[in-house]
Amino acid sequence: MQTPASQHVTRIETAIRSGLAARSSVAASWARSATLYQLDPAASASGVANRLTAPELAQARERMGALLPTAAPHLDRLFQTVGGLGACIVLADVEGVALDRRGHAGDDGDFEAAGLWTGTAWSEARAGTNGIGTCLAEGRAVTIHRDQHFLARNIGLSCSSAPVFGPEGDLMAVIDVSTARADLPEAVSGLIGVTVGEAARRVEADLFGQSFHRARVVLVPGTDRGIGALLAVDAQDLVIGATRAARQHLNLSGNLLLSPRPLADVLGQGADDSFADAERAVIARALARTGGNVSAAARALGLSRATLHRKIDRR
Known part of the structure; x- marks a missing residue:
């Protein structure tokens, strides 16, 4: 009798041979993992093997600049929302390296063993189909639920990830929520995915405002x-x-x-510009700022009251 892990490997191999990758984004990621990155779905090495050293992690965090402190309060709020589901939160860079995380102390041992820990690389090239790596590969929010993972050692996880784009539209990071709860329905994972996406957009908005x-x-x-x-x-x-x-x-x-x-x-609201239009707009703003006080508006514009009155009359 096949074990769950061996059944998972057989399922992936069958899906790749059958051409399912052309119809399924998950199967397409499986195909990339097997053919492009030459990964073995049965590989048993722990995710710890992909972990950066402490100096390398410090350098990776420094390269993120303002993103980490900007994202921190949003990660805190996200953890308050989903932490009760036995979830941990990870923020990873464009290489898939986890640079920040949130989790309950009681679950930390299990997540660290699974590799959901700071310094661990979760790109598709390192870990196959997974929330962080596949989100980076496709540049969109994804949910990889349990046996949708490529590596059999990760099928106990359910991961929802969303990309964080920088002020110029470039991909900067990924926010991921992962849980090992066996009783978590796939529909709940989808709802978590929506919440993760909203957190990512708030981080983007803050970064944009700062820039x-x-x-x-x-x-x-x-x-x-x-x-x-x-x-x-x-x-x-x-x-x-x-x-x-x-x-x-x-x-x-x-x-x-x-x-x-x-x-x-x-915004598709273009109109023919003219100096007259510009003058009317300047006068309208000056009057609005002074509450309709013509004398005050004239002083603000450096005009005499009589001149401003003539211009208003021409409007």
Whole structure:
């Protein structure tokens, strides 16, 4: 009689031979793990074998810059939400190396043995199909539930991961929630995945705000991505930055700080500009700031009250 581990290996081998990879994203990851990375699903070596040394871990954390302290409060809140499910939380870099984690002390021994510990590498090249590695490989949120993992030694885990994109839309990190609870339904794993995705978007929003702290941050209308789709707009109403979600929704690319675009054009609200329009907008803002006080608005604009009145009359 086959053991659960040997049954798992047979299932993966059958799926790869049958061409299931063309129809299933999980099977496609299995195929990458077996053919591209030459991994053996029956490999029994512990995840500890992929762990960085203390100096290497310190260097990897330093390379993350502001991301770790920015993400920390969001990881804390996420752990408060899902920690009761026997879960641990990991933040990994683009190499799949766990750089920060949250977990209950009573579960730490089991998670450390499984490799869900700081310094351990979880890229697909190292660990096959898994939440962190497959999220990085595909650049999207994934949930890898128990026997969807490639390595048989990981089939006791259920992992939900979401990517964290930087202020310029580049992939910076992954947030993962993993649990070894055998009684956790796959549907619950899906709900955890939604929660992880929301935490990742909040981290992105904070990083974006820090990067463009002198700009006005605008939420892109008409999207279903919550706080994820953001634009940074300067004093001239030029878009100088956009999050990954905003870039995808608005079809933006390139370095917007070097090649800014008018906000109205980006949002599809472009109109013919004129000096008269610009003058009317300046006057309207000055009047709004002074509560409609023409004398105060004139002083703010460096005009006489009579001149401002003439301009208002022409509006």
